[in-house]
Amino acid sequence: MRQVAVLGATGSIGSSALDVIARHPQRLRASVLAAGRNVEALLALCRTHRPAHAAVADEACLPALREGLRAAGLPTQAHAGAAALEALVASDACDTVVAAIVGAAGLPSTLAAARAGKRLLLANKESLVLAGELLMAAVREGGATIIPVDSEHNAIFQCLPDAHARAGLQRIVLTASGGPFRGRCREELRGVTPAQAVAHPKWSMGPKISVDSATLMNKGLEVIEAHHLFGLPASRIEVLVHPQSLVHSLVEFVDGSTLAQLGLPDMRTALAVGLAWPERIASGVPGLQLLQHGRLDFEAPDLEAFPCLRLAYAALEAGGTAPAVLNAANEVAVSAFLQGRIAFLSIPALVEDALAALPPAPAQSLDVLREADAAARRHAEGALSRITAPA
Numbered sequence: 586m587r588q589v590a591v592l593g594a595t596g597s598i599g600s601s602a603l604d605v606i607a608r609h610p611q612r613l614r615a616s617v618l619a620a621g622r623n624v625e626a627l628l629a630l631c632r633t634h635r636p637a638h639a640a641v642a643d644e645a646c647l648p649a650l651r652e653g654l655r656a657a658g659l660p661t662q663a664h665a666g667a668a669a670l671e672a673l674v675a676s677d678a679c680d681t682v683v684a685a686i687v688g689a690a691g692l693p694s695t696l697a698a699a700r701a702g703k704r705l706l707l708a709n710k711e712s713l714v715l716a717g718e719l720l721m722a723a724v725r726e727g728g729a730t731i732i733p734v735d736s737e738h739n740a741i742f743q744c745l746p747d748a749h750a751r752a753g754l755q756r757i758v759l760t761a762s763g764g765p766f767r768g769r770c771r772e773e774l775r776g777v778t779p780a781q782a783v784a785h786p787k788w789s790m791g792p793k794i795s796v797d798s799a800t801l802m803n804k805g806l807e808v809i810e811a812h813h814l815f816g817l818p819a820s821r822i823e824v825l826v827h828p829q830s831l832v833h834s835l836v837e838f839v840d841g842s843t844l845a846q847l848g849l850p851d852m853r854t855a856l857a858v859g860l861a862w863p864e865r866i867a868s869g870v871p872g873l874q875l876l877q878h879g880r881l882d883f884e885a886p887d888l889e890a891f892p893c894l895r896l897a898y899a900a901l902e903a904g905g906t907a908p909a910v911l912n913a914a915n916e917v918a919v920s921a922f923l924q925g926r927i928a929f930l931s932i933p934a935l936v937e938d939a940l941a942a943l944p945p946a947p948a949q950s951l952d953v954l955r956e957a958d959a960a961a962r963r964h965a966e967g968a969l970s971r972i973t974a975p976a
């Protein structure tokens with residue numbers, strides 16, 4: 586029986602993971618559920634999945650969680666705070682961790698799972714962008730198994746499951762849906778609203794990644810993620826817009842062969858792969874009926890309308906602390922956009938400004954990266970009122 590900790594249980598990925606787990610009560614158990622501060626939603630999940638442990642990030646929520654569990658007559662133990670979550674993840678309460686907290690807040694628990702040698706189903710791409718070398722080193726040293734559940738990287742993982750399969754690998758092609766604003770020019774992006782930005786045409790996701798998909802920063806973060814997961818330089822990772830979101834990514838070999846993974850745009854497939862690998866289990870996602878879809882289109886990304894993808898490539902090339910700065914400034918900018926404080930085009934402007942103001946330094950330690958993350962957040966917060974999208 587696999588004991589699974591679902592971190593970010595109340596979110597979009599968390600709910601997809603719990604859906605797959607509940608389909609396989611003989612082999613999978615949600616033993617730890619963790620969320621930010623939505624106690625009611627976490628309690629509802631505890632009533633359904635009856636985990637041994639439940640954790641909230643916000644310590645102020647602990648009494649409500651404890652009381653709610655008691656009132657529901659559940660034996661689930663309540664925990665709060667980042668340190669408690671790291672301890673739980675490293676403990677024998679779980680052997681598998683679904684890392685689906687959003688943003689850099691997911692790094693400590695993801696690192697703890699890697700160091701403790703767990704099977705790590707990684708959705709939290711921001712932790713790889715912020716501290717990719719350190720996280721991959723922790724995976725190696727801790728003896729962890731990392732299975733990406735970001736759909737593109739999961740597709741590549743399925744095409745390249747082991748070192749043997751990687752022989753003769755030429756390049757990786759990440760597909761991108763293009764988001765809700767695909768085909769618009771820069772001018773047409775000026776007045777777009779948060780509600781329009783989070784209305785993704787193909788995937789149902791949390792608000793932060795939905796905005797990242799609309800700016801193409803999501804694909805930029807994924808290029809950096811792919812670099813760390815598969816050990817390729819930026820020059821061998823390409824991006825292709827594919828509006829149907831059925832081909833989840835491709836790998837090309839030196840002999841001219843290309844492998845791809847296809848499926849409906851539903852994260853439960855990638856999660857089922859991660860939960861059962863190397864076996865396969867039902868995920869609730871039906872197979873692909875290509876005749877119904879009819880066609881697969883591909884186009885080049887528009888880097889003028891969507892400069893975030895270019896900025897992410899530049900940060901990866903610059904290396905050191907640059908990806909941490911990119912990620913932190915983007916988190917501040919996306920949050921301000923979702924609150925209606927800045928315009929859509931100010932998101933890339935803020936990220937570019939932070940990258941220019943905080944030149945990359947070597948990133949040998951977690952402390953250096955944390956400081957770069959904090960400095961970029963301070964800088965971007967200060968720039969919110971100053972930086973508006975260029976006319």
Ligand code: NAD
Binds near residue numbers: 791
């Ligand atoms: P979401 O906003 O729906 O859920 C986020 C979850 O994180 C919630 O459960 C929230 O309570 C929890 N959380 C937030 N801050 C926390 C903190 N400080 N401590 C503990 N928990 C905290 O987000 P999502 O769409 O599920 O995305 C989660 C992660 O997965 C992101 O990194 C995203 O980029 C990645 N991802 C998501 C999808 C998708 O389809 N949704 C696809 C690929 C990758």
Ligand code: MG
Binds near residue numbers: 735736807
């Ligand atoms: Mg993705």
